Amino acid sequence: MPKDWAGVDLHLDLDTSGGRRAGLERALRAAIGTGRIAPGAPVPSTRALAGHLGLSRGTVTAAYDQLTAEGYLTAIPGSGTRVAEAATRGSPRPPAAEPGEPGAPVHDLLPGRPDLSTFPSSAWLRSTRRVLASAPPGAHALGDPRGRPELREALAGYLGRARGAHADPARIVITSGYAQSLGLLATVLAGAGPVAMEEPGHPFHRAIVRRAGLDIVPLAVDDLGARPGGLDRAGIAVLTPAHQYPAGATLAPDRRRAFTTWARDTGGVLIEDDYDGEFRFDRQPVGALQGTAPDHIVYGGTTSKTLGPALRLAWLVLPAHLVEPFAEAKRLADAHTQSLAQLVLADLIDTHAYDRHVRASRLRYRRRRDLLVETLRARVPHVRVLGIAAGLHALVLLPPDGPGEDEIMRRAASRDLALMPLRDHWQDPAGRPRGFIVGYSTPLGPTYPAALDALCAVLA
Known part of the structure; x- marks a missing residue:
């Protein structure tokens, strides 16, 4: 961990009409409170910020001490001064949507990407x-x-x-x-x-x-x-x-x-x-x-x-x-x-x-596809899986006399399962077969069996 944060740039809207230290404290509170400086981010060393703003080092040190006492900053020996993790008062950042992260569906069977946990x-x-x-x-x-x-x-x-x-x-x-x-x-x-x-x-x-x-x-x-x-x-x-x-x-x-x-x-x-x-x-x-x-x-x-x-x-x-x-x-x-x-x-x-990575991925996805086909055949035999043994997705067709795509999507939402309906892939979906494109490569490895359980429950 670097001990000198002199190289960190920091733009502040500094108004010293009420005093230099008070103005610096206000500017730092505003930058942190609005999230412009992220929680955990380093701030410049007192020497570097003093030189950049034309202030005395003592003024900057006093401002840092005050904001540390208020919980905006945290000083870690040997690691410099950083924004405290809970300091931001502004609007929260939007949640991420990647698998396994906050805001992502619990079970993600959307097509379009490989198992990202296996990136080489x-x-x-x-x-x-x-x-x-x-x-x-x-x-x-x-x-x-x-x-x-x-x-x-x-x-x-x-x-x-x-x-x-x-x-x-x-x-x-x-x-x-x-x-x-x-x-x-x-x-x-x-x-x-x-x-x-x-x-x-x-x-x-x-x-x-x-x-x-x-x-x-x-x-x-x-x-x-x-x-x-x-x-x-x-x-x-x-x-x-x-x-x-x-x-x-x-x-x-x-x-x-x-x-x-x-x-x-x-x-x-x-x-x-x-x-x-x-x-x-x-x-x-x-x-x-x-x-x-x-x-x-x-x-x-x-x-x-x-x-x-x-x-x-x-x-x-x-x-x-x-x-x-x-x-x-x-x-x-x-x-x-x-x-x-x-x-x-x-x-x-x-x-x-x-x-080597492609060969290892090929074996992994083959096993995943085999498990998908075997599971659907055993537990929801009224649906049909189309397509050759290849790729990262399979097309699952619904029977014409059963629930349609809208009903299946409602069921999937109730189980926090992400699916892609076939309807958007037709230029004119009227009278077309109904189904879903299942991306069996998307779930991270350990979560795949649970995702198949959710899929079977939704299609049952």
Whole structure:
């Protein structure tokens, strides 16, 4: 613990009209009482604050002593002076909503993120140390909007061997999450015509496309994946071929050929969202669709499902003619994705720590999915679980003659269980199957069985 807090900056609205010490005390009380200085935060040393404000050190020391006596500050020998933990009189901070923290549901089965308690912190720290020890000074400057060359090289090798993609580093662009990838693509391809998107599909992704001013053509989904019917009205198609979201199907071989033939014959652009392609449990994952037509397919990947969404690291492998327009759109959006995390991820991939984490996660999620299917089959056999043995979620369909989504959501709320209904994933939910998308990767490890108990009680 540092003993000298001289380096801590502190802005105070100081009014000394009633005396310097009194004015300093008022300013400190206001800053602490409104929460502008957080409980537990250090305050500057008396010498540093006196020099900054032009006051005598004795005046600052007396003010600190008074606020310590009042309970605003606490002095810990060897650790300097800090704001007392119970000092803030202002409005409380909003509660956090992460699993296991105040304000979060007791049982969280929402889809969309991995088990965050398994983030490979030790491996990330080792890679970070290597990167900081060896990174050139230019790593801290504005860089290529396409991303760091180290990460593009590492991804080219990884995507080729793990996902069967044709990934030339010169055709890879690093983005700040798949949402940015899709939004920038929609802008770059705005003149290509309507966008065919899976139905049901991700509502947030539809909103991104609509915001760019593009119309959406629905592609019906069944247990063989998206149907190619409707492509004649579109110039762009967005697919999740390895593991359709949310239905969980894999795109059948004849449909893969139909989509790539459409792209070749018409000049249309296919966007492949390979959001969780590494996680196939019953067999080797299906290779990327992009590998069959790299000049017509944009391949999109992300660390959101393998490591965590907060990293905001994603990538596109683009046809050659789209690299420069997309890189320019990225430059205008945010210059480039932050460099140090890119270098750390490159090191994780090069040292195979990333592969080891993915393999361990694959086994963990397979066990979770197996337990979900077995539990529902034994305790609530009237519901159906759709989708292949893959990914981080399963689609659970309700029987047509039982309680609907609204009733199940009310029951879930009474048990503090977070679920995602299927209805928002349809462009028109009228007359559609009813169900829920269960994220079995979301609960922290020890809480998963209890979450399944709550789910069964709600569906019973």
